[in-house]
Amino acid sequence: MKTLVYSIHGFDQASLEKAAKGKHNLTFTDQSLNASTASLANDFEAIALFTSDMANGKVLELLHDYHVKYIALRSVGYDYVDIAKAKSLGIKVANVPAYSPYAIAEHALTLLLALNRKLILSQYLMRIGDYRLDQLIGSDLHGKTIGIIGTGKIGAAFASIMNGFGCELLAYDVIQNEALQSKLNLSYCSLDYLCKNADVISVHCPLNKATQHLFNYHTFLMMKKNVIFINTARGGIVNTVDLIKALEENRLHAVGLDVYEFEKPIFFKNNMTVKIYDDLFLKLKSFSNVLITGHQAFLTNEALEGIAATVINNLDEWQKNKQSLNDL
Numbered sequence: 001m002k003t004l005v006y007s008i009h010g011f012d013q014a015s016l017e018k019a020a021k022g023k024h025n026l027t028f029t030d031q032s033l034n035a036s037t038a039s040l041a042n043d044f045e046a047i048a049l050f051t052s053d054m055a056n057g058k059v060l061e062l063l064h065d066y067h068v069k070y071i072a073l074r075s076v077g078y079d080y081v082d083i084a085k086a087k088s089l090g091i092k093v094a095n096v097p098a099y100s101p102y103a104i105a106e107h108a109l110t111l112l113l114a115l116n117r118k119l120i121l122s123q124y125l126m127r128i129g130d131y132r133l134d135q136l137i138g139s140d141l142h143g144k145t146i147g148i149i150g151t152g153k154i155g156a157a158f159a160s161i162m163n164g165f166g167c168e169l170l171a172y173d174v175i176q177n178e179a180l181q182s183k184l185n186l187s188y189c190s191l192d193y194l195c196k197n198a199d200v201i202s203v204h205c206p207l208n209k210a211t212q213h214l215f216n217y218h219t220f221l222m223m224k225k226n227v228i229f230i231n232t233a234r235g236g237i238v239n240t241v242d243l244i245k246a247l248e249e250n251r252l253h254a255v256g257l258d259v260y261e262f263e264k265p266i267f268f269k270n271n272m273t274v275k276i277y278d279d280l281f282l283k284l285k286s287f288s289n290v291l292i293t294g295h296q297a298f299l300t301n302e303a304l305e306g307i308a309a310t311v312i313n314n315l316d317e318w319q320k321n322k323q324s325l326n327d328l
């Protein structure tokens, strides 16, 4: 089936081509999908999207006019697609519900360790020849309380890692994972209790109506003053204005972000010579205790292979006029 792959990057074209084995007549564009680029999909039966794309109601109507029937997402999250609207237009959408959860869980850990042991500052001091240690004191993670928001595939992988560090595990989820609870000695609790008691909070739930701005000034106020807050899930789960206020008031020890509420116009492209008119982002980047990566948590070889295999499998099933198991 003729497929247009939007938002292609140097890192994912090869894995998609390898998985397709010549099928689906893949055409690649580095343009992201929006109302002005929807016309590129004219006469393509399927399109493949990434988190930098935006398939809202208006864009879906345009795609429908261009006869697009299938949308294969190259991500777990599907907050950038209006699923109800797609259904009403008869456009099928499938995500990649599972690929290496370790990729994201290990990246959350990477942010945590780098912040806790002040690796960025330490590397800077090393480069300029300042070998004093006075600014580099961290804390043992062993024995600390780790709060995990969302204990699905990624949250569970993160919980296992932190269990291995000898941490206490608190979790908040709308569905409790009994097996994980007994295997790891993890306790579920309310969001308030978790915020008040965790030394580290790591976010692993999806972005939806219930989780949008789940972390806001009120929740930041409840947290311990020495908390390390990590978000590798979706930027919109955190109210960025409130996060900045909490940072300015020294309410948080350190913050690690792989996602940012307004990342779409910024991430995944070379903006070295482009002026970024986003004061919130520039402010966030200016804090020495904030470490930001550009939505790279998924970026391991294993995850890229897993994503590509599932995307092609979804297209294969649709081509056979079957439902994909991953249809949303």
Ligand code: NAD
Residues within 6 Å of the ligand: 076, 077, 078, 097, 098, 101, 104, 149, 150, 151, 152, 153, 154, 155, 172, 173, 174, 175, 204, 205, 206, 207, 210, 211, 232, 233, 234, 258, 259, 295, 296, 297, 298, 299
């Ligand atoms: P999952 O569906 O396996 O787990 C999500 C968990 O969140 C579930 O246990 C669910 O019950 C819980 N949840 C849902 N609503 C909640 C709420 N209101 N409050 C608390 N918990 C709630 O998904 P996953 O594979 O673990 O992925 C989690 C999220 O990570 C994705 O939705 C995606 O946004 C994000 N993600 C980010 C990257 C990245 O590169 N940064 C990569 C993959 C996924």
